[in-house]
Amino acid sequence: MGGKITCTLGEVKNRADFMIYWGGNPAECHPRHFTKYTLTQKGRFVPQGRKGRTMVLVDIRETPSAKAADLFLQIRPGKDFEMATALRAIVKGHPVDAARVEETGLTVAQLQDLADRMKRAKFGVIFFGMGLSMTRGKHMNSGAILTLAAEMNAFTKFVCMPMRGHGNVTGADVVLRYTTGYPFGVSLSRGFPRFNPGEFSTIDLLVRGDTDAALILGADPGATMPQPAIDHLSRIPTIVLDPKVTHTSRLARVHITTAPTGISAPGTVYRMDEVPLPLRPALASPFPTDEDVIRRIRLAVAAKPAWEPPAHVTMAIA
Amino acid sequence: MITLTLKELPSVPLEAEVLSPDVTAGLSNDAIRALPVYLGKRQRRIDDFFDVDGSSSDQITIQGDAARVKWIGRAMTRGHIRITGNTGMHLGAYMSGGTIEVSGNGADWVGAEMSGGLIRIDGNAGGQIGAAYRGSSTGMRDGTILIGGSAGLEVGMRMKRGVIAIGGPVRDFAGLQMKGGTIILASGAELRTGAWMMRGTIISLRPLPLMPTFAYAATYLPDVLRIYAAYLRGLGFTLPFDQQQGAYQRYTGDTSVPGKGEILIWNPRGA
Amino acid sequence: MARELRGVEIVDTYAEAFDMRVSRVIITAATEGWARTAAVSMTGFATSVIGCKVEAGIEAMLPASDTPDGRPGASVLVFAFNAEGLGSRLVERVGQTVLTCATTACFDGLPDVSERVQVGGVLRHFGDKLQSSKFLDGRRYWRVPVMEGEFLVEESFGTQPAIGGGNLLILARDQSAALTAAEAAVAAMRQVRGIILPFPGGIVRAGSKVGAKRYKSMTASTNEAYCPTVRGRVGIASELPATVNSVLEIVIDGVDRAAMEEAMRVGLDAACRPDVVQITAGNYGGKLGTHLFRLHDLL
């Protein structure tokens, strides 16, 4: 059933002699990724740095990242899942349909060559970007890449890492996991954590109009989410905690200005590889931190007579 | 027969797993009125939302637009639920027996991880029909799901046994990681049908775009389809198998797994 | 005291029958012809459980509307002494005569019976791990890849208690009268569901007794008391009236007592024709069999 085979970025820096960037444009979106962690750095076991590494870029268009690559594979939009799955078969020496492979924009020969290079690697890594995880197929595109990397370990050392979005996405994921057991799409409405992406994930809830209030923290959905979701946010009482005015704060019923985390508020940010980094406030802020505000809201809510803890679970609901 | 009439559409989803013959059978109407349901985080009573009529029975009729009512028929083992109108997510999830009929539309997770019984929806349904919940290794274990209209993503994901037949068009990943059972797509499906399937049968009566990891085997009429045709005819669903009309193209895969699954695509004579 | 039917004496005796187990095999094919071919082949050399380990016959030919897969078919009944034996015989016979026969598929005719024997569940191994199975409505079917396409066979077959060895003895003035009567009886009996007549053409001319008087090693030998040509020899106690010169027997296996009685009743009636002297039945004084069918009860 595959799984997730990954590592911290230092492992890549010190060991990776082969890397695939898939569905991302690191040169522009994660500029320091190349220089700090992966490509150009001299590593403990890759003393020649860039010369010691092979980089493959898989993307739908020739971005500036392509220049940095030793091999650029241009794939037709929306064909990542097909390509990754065909590659899984080819890596194992199982048959694929040449004509249907070519619908991905690549030939069997190209995939065979890639498979051979991957097997020759001493330490291989695949980074995949949102060009993969946010296009048609979503989590299954990611799943295909993760499974490919896992299965490669039957031949050589191989790991895989998603290039997460901006902000502390990983941090939210990490904290939700240890407090609720699930990374995202969690509902606490029945008094205990439940997980069901698509049912409880934010965009889906808003698009279906399943919520009658919203508290927005460290995000600006008003700028990024689909219009129906934004429309619902403006229909319901929406509360925004944000140091600055945002698209969301403009449509919100309430905007509480908070101290900018990392600048005026301490905390922890998690790198895409889940390495925690402490944030030390540099400047004082007249505004409360997000944490202060949330604590005070919770206390106020708990003090309300109407607040009652949920009764017993009538059934274990998935 | 117990009849529940929805007073109005709840403002947020209402979780009502108590709407199951196993729960209502043998309860007085007052006891049914007092059963707990959950509106968001608040516990409420059935009669806050439904008028309850009729008399104690394992036959339940639900009237009104229950599109926001989740978990109807959850884990039911017997009896009959008839919904005149729409229904919310998780209809008949985990059910092992009995029958659910819906005259309107269903939502996601219809019959998820069910192990027996029959669900019939006349209108459209959402995604993950008869599927495995996230992380589970196995979806639908047996039983039958019939959808008159269209369906969404990941129909029959990781299903192991049973039959899912869908009249209208189906979206991506039908039969994803399928382990067994049969999916019938009367109007075909979009992309990645049968992706990563290990075992099982996907029958499409319309041409399908196939993954590169499926290999053509033969064009023929599998005798086993005659059994399915007979079974489905009893449920008002026609599966062609007359050689005068055409034959099925058999593709096997998914070779990336590697899987022993099959996709059978109906190829009308002269087409 | 003896009774008569259309001038034929019906001896006041009984047929003595035994406990057996039966399975019902439904064979379907592209045409009725191929279904019959497979059925005939499967029921060949299955006259006596003593000599063939099994008794089998075609119960009926089935119209397409009455078969599981909507194709013309044949219903075959197979009898043996116990479930184990029945299972292995079915595997042998379905494997050699149905799996190999063009266009056929093979289904259990007793799906509601709880005691079951593996048939497709064993034959699937012919697929050398390339076979696959489908499970529908509580029944599992195996699809075995063959050169023609696929052989479809149900995983397990029901077996239930049954009755074997019901019989009628037709005593006539001459061979042709005996044969005409026996043929008439067979034709009538074959209209009855739930029974088979395992012997060639439904008729047996070589009735037997248990063991032998003169060869110690024989388990069965000719039924001398009904053999006209040895009448009058020293040491022979003939059962035949003076006017009888030829005897034919009809042996019946049935799924239950009702089917057996009905078959014997219509057979007895049809056999009462001119030049038939007497109709009687074979028994062992009630010592061996558990099921007794009095001929007079059938009148």
Added chain:
Amino acid sequence: MLRITGGKVYDPANGVDGVIQDICIDQGRIVASAEGGRTIDARGMLVFPGGVDVHTHVAGGALNFARGLVPENQRAARKFLHGKDRRAGLGGMTPTTFATGYLYAGMGWTTVNEAAVPVLTAKHTHEELHDTPIVDKSCLLLMANNEMVLDLLEAGEIERARHVVAWLIWAAKVYGVKAVNPGGVAAWKWGKNASALHETFEGYQSLTPAKIIAGLAQIVDELQLPHPLHLHCNNLGVPGNVATTVETMQVLEGRRAHLAHLQFHAYGGDGWSNMHSEAAAVADAFNRHTNLTCDAGAVLFGDAVTITADGPWQHLLYQLTGRKWGNLDVENETGCGIVPYVYKDRSLVNAVQWAVGLELMLLITDPWRVFLTTDHPNGGCFWRYPEIVQLLMDVEFRKEQVRRLPEAAQQRIVLGDLDRQYSLFEIAIITSAGPARALGLSNKGHLGIGADADIAIYPEQPDPDGFLFSYPRYVLKDGEIVVEEGEVIGGSEGREFIVRPQFDAGIEAYIRPLFQQIYTISFDNYPVALERLRHPEQVTLPSKPA
């Protein structure tokens, strides 16, 4: 002020064996007498020092990685509903942090030792431990594959290595040193393993697993850490690993050490087909090595999630099970592998594993040196400990279980022949007094004057639906009642025990440039600031290194 009266007290550290006596509590400590305040009537009940778990995995990057990997387990898990003073959570194979605290306390355990912390993500481990309520915590730093340390050991610079280890311990704010599959994890970074104690492994010329073990044991002793080197031997789970385990004991002669989850290291045979119990041989060697302690790492039939820094083993397990597989390598320090697993009583291998854990606890003669664990969640969940207690105390119950095993499995084990039954006194040793002593926590694991008032009170007659230890009537933590009538009623956050071993102040000058070369975060972000621990309690060490 609080008094517990009329209970049968089991306090092995003070030689008290089932004596009916009162216990007085004041200011969270046990005192000679207390006037006023509440009195708990413990007549007909058993009074034990709160349980101490010497080896568990309840917090940190690896476990949290596992949580994300098994939503199906969480879904089936026991649910904790949030209330006014209780947080929501899920039990199961990989409980959420809050549930972890409730589950341990709900069973009568009040101190846990998280056995695997990488320096790089220690910050995160402490965040989780802080959100693990009620119980006190300590944790151990993964050292046996830390390349900074290995390079020094390879170069024979044992003294500098000691300073580096000491610096890292304080940087990570931990309590002790853990060694997992020495050398094997480093080799796994190349997809290899280190299976021979006295042979070098991928990436090193002269260093061997044996040298790593000896070096770290020496360092831990010289630093006089309260807990000895905590060792997960090489070849975990591999048939025939008995040889490695006994060899390891020889390498450790003259040193203190704790052998973790010994059950996974006591197998004979040369493959899965003929794998069998070598518990007798391992116990025999262990009985002779009085410098060692160990914990059982017992296996219980049912679901588990295997989480270990032992990457190579996890890849093998993934290939055997074909189930999900997670792997997370941490730069220059360690790695971890995760594979959900089901122990089946019909499986010969699993049946042997189940037996070996119990055999070891029955064959190791000194209860002060073997402790009750399941290497949670690897062999089974910690909340199933009461089941194991039952198996140890009731020989008939035990033999009944053995008889249920496949005939072939019974041929491969000796459990059926063992008649030893643990007394309540001995149970108190292996669940509390022993592990507390091995951890060097002088205020834990006993009920003497001055001890922390961590107390579990069980009904003498277990509830019909549970085992003796399943439902304590009362549990006290630091004198506060956290379980009443079997219900967890919240409680405080619990402390974290840490140590500050001495190191040469100059060592940082050695580490910094090296760090900047091989790591990817800024050196100043590496150490965990003391103020990030909400309730640290620094255990003082002897002033000068020996």
